[in-house]
Amino acid sequence: MKITDLNSRFFIIDQGPTYTCGLHTEDGVVLFDTSLDSSKAKKIDKVLQRNVFAIFHTHSHADHIGGDFFFVKKYNSSVYIDKRELSFIVNTFLEPSLLYGGAAYVDITGKFLAADSVELVDRLERGTNFLDENGVDVYDLSGHSPGLTGYLVDEYLFVGDALFSPAIMKKYKILYIFNPLAYHQSLNKIIKIKCKKVIFCHKGMVDKEEVKSIVEINYNHLNSMYNTIYELCNGLTAEEISDELFRKFDVNIDMGLVNLINSTVKGYLHWLEKDGKVKPYYSKGVRWKKV
Structure with a gap:
């Protein structure tokens, strides 16, 4: 687990296969996504050495929210997510149920698809005043999930899973995308957002110019599957x-x-x-x- 400071207040936590981003504020650390589970959250907590004041999520998939339970229990962290994903983080059994189309069978109810749930979750809109005060812009980048959210901090755009690296596409061959049409539209948005760097969870940080070629590779994947x-x-x-x-x-x-x-x-x-x-x-x- 490694922290890389991007400037005096914004940083990346490298978890190996994934990135989590964080922001230092007067009240404590704000995390953008947590991790797969409490064991990884403990490692994040150890390297942070500050209280986690709030968590703002890109989306509700288990590998992004699994650490919430640890931070909420230890710090009473406030958790925010887009209203289209709110039910999935409070009732985490819904994610495998959505994939299956009914009450899910046991093999798909483990931590990789159903994280430990937390009850103290609020709609993202209720946290936007805090984000505004700290110079964070919010973007709707839905597609991979129903309400995926991107965050722009000091010219660094964290898009979560709204963009996938060529390495991930080569490894998995077929990307999981809830709504490929919306994903395609979000790729167009990413290109238009003014920023210096784009950070995606699985995994990379690239210059805005370089991201154009990665977006093109994502377009090609979508068109090929279509x-x-x-x-x-x-x-x-x-x-x-x-x-x-x-x-x-x-x-x-x-x-x-x-x-x-x-x-x-x-x-x-x-x-x-x-x-x-x-x-x-x-x-x-x-x-x-x-x-």
Whole structure:
């Protein structure tokens, strides 16, 4: 666990596979996301050596909120998140349930998809006065999740999972995205935001000029998946389309990944339907065909 100061008040915490950002204030440290679980949160706490006054989240996925329980218990930290994600952080069983489409089975209810919940969470809007006073701008970068939020501090833009590195795309082959259309629109926003550096969680910090090439790689991934799934809309269900993708990309599947990919496929089908290219029908399951 390592802290890198970006200036006198804003810093990055390198957790290995991920970044968390932090801001020194008169009241204590403000964290932008925490970590996967309490054990990692304890390591963050050890290197910080200051009270965590507040936590502002990019989104509610377990690897971003899992450390909240530790900080709220120790410091009574205030926790803020976009209202579209509020229920998921208070009732963390909802995340695997969303992916599965009902009450989730045991294999997908572990800490990687369902963090320890905290009750003292408020809507992001209620914390914006504090952010304004500390010179932090907020951006809606939804797509990877329903209400993903980016934070701009002193020309450093922390986008969480609104942007993925080429290394992550190469490793996982199929990115989990709740709403690929909204993700595409958020990529356009990132390009237009005036900043010096862009920081993304999994993982990197690049100059604004360099981020253009990474955004282009993300565009290409989206377009490739969009076209691939469109070609598979010949009477298959979303689950059958996922199975075709597993084979095409030689993905080593597990019971958690199955749901991530199924959910992503349904997000692309939503986009394709909005574009008027496909429509669903029922025949021993909800199937998709080209219009």
